[in-house]
Amino acid sequence: MNRSIKEKIDLTVNWLREKVEESNTKGLVVGISGGIDSALVSYLIKKAFPDNSIGVILPCKSNPKDREDALKVAKGCGIKHIEIELSEVHDRLYSDVLNAMKDKDMINESNNLRLSDANLRARLRMSTIYCVANSLNYLVVGTDNAAEVYTGYFTKYGDGGVDILPIANLRKREVYEWARYLGVPQSVIDRPPSAGLWEGQTDEKEMGTTYDMVDDLLEGKDIPQRDKEIIERLHKRSEHKRRMPEAPSVF
Ligand SMILES: Nc1ncnc2c1ncn2[C@@H]1O[C@H](COP(=O)(O)OP(=O)(O)OC[C@H]2O[C@@H]([n+]3cccc(C(=O)O)c3)[C@H](O)[C@@H]2O)[C@@H](O)[C@H]1O
Ligand SMILES: Nc1ncnc2c1ncn2[C@@H]1O[C@H](COP(=O)(O)OP(=O)(O)OP(=O)(O)O)[C@@H](O)[C@H]1O
Ligand SMILES: [Mg+2]
DSSP: OOOOHHHHHHHHHHHHHHHHHHTTOOEEEEEOOSSHHHHHHHHHHHHHOSSSEEEEEOOSSOOHHHHHHHHHHHHHHTOEEEEOOOHHHHHHHHHHHHHHHHHTTOOOTTOOHHHHHHHHHHHHHHHHHHHHHHHHTEEEBOOOOHHHHHHTOSOTTTTTOOSBOTTTTSOHHHHHHHHHHHTOOHHHHHSOOOOOSSTTOOHHHHHTSOHHHHHHHHTTOOOOHHHHHHHHHHHHHTGGGGSOOOOOOOO
């Protein structure tokens, strides 16, 4: 079926209302990063629930530009927003974990400390957003798109820890189309996608391929063998993130 962007957006907004009704909750909350995925989701949930939607801005040793863009998004769609600074909490928790491990000689050069530091940021955000959701009886809205779901490019139980995923069937290029249609600020559209988990990180640099390639693969188009191998490796390696945790069957 060839629906217009407007029709697809209207269907998504209705779907969001249905999910809230079915779950006997009262509204929706999302983390606003200053990136395009959470910008689009903010515009969608504000449309679905003009009075019962909240954006949460959660700087954690972040580039100040992230916060500026997140504020532009909140202002652009008019969503109610709150801000909680997580840098100090992260410092304290991460150094306590490292010190406890050091005491037991668990730290050596094989540890991936950049990753554990980065993923803790995503998981502190998740805990904070659930704290807001529980308090208000709201659902937590995720921002993963189809390319991120397929490649597993998210932190398990971090930004992946959510209740509903309204844009998980959109390719990244559709995220841009919808965002432009809804009037997401240009500076948000123009910035390269980044998890913002360390200085200079961009999604495409880390993945080793481009969103165009992932989108093309998802659309069944031919892409270079090298990119295909990278994407399929990422997909296979992240299978566990798209499933319930495994349990032994011993009965
Ligand atoms: N086969 C398996 N079965 C069950 N569990 C398995 C497993 N293999 C690993 N695991 C578990 O999963 C963990 C690894 O997964 P995880 O902790 O997620 O870590 P991982 O996938 O290594 O890292 C998260 C990736 O997502 C990126 N990210 C994060 C947040 C936001 C965004 C963004 O787009 O903005 C991107 C981040 O830059 C990084 O590349 C392991 O430590 C282990 O606990
Ligand atoms: N500083 C932050 N404040 C609040 N939420 C955040 C912050 N950083 C990340 N998040 C949450 O984690 C999600 C995952 O980040 P991700 O980078 O994939 O999306 P994005 O920043 O919205 O878009 P892009 O992929 O283009 O950077 C964000 O959409 C947002 O919901
Ligand atoms: Mg981002």
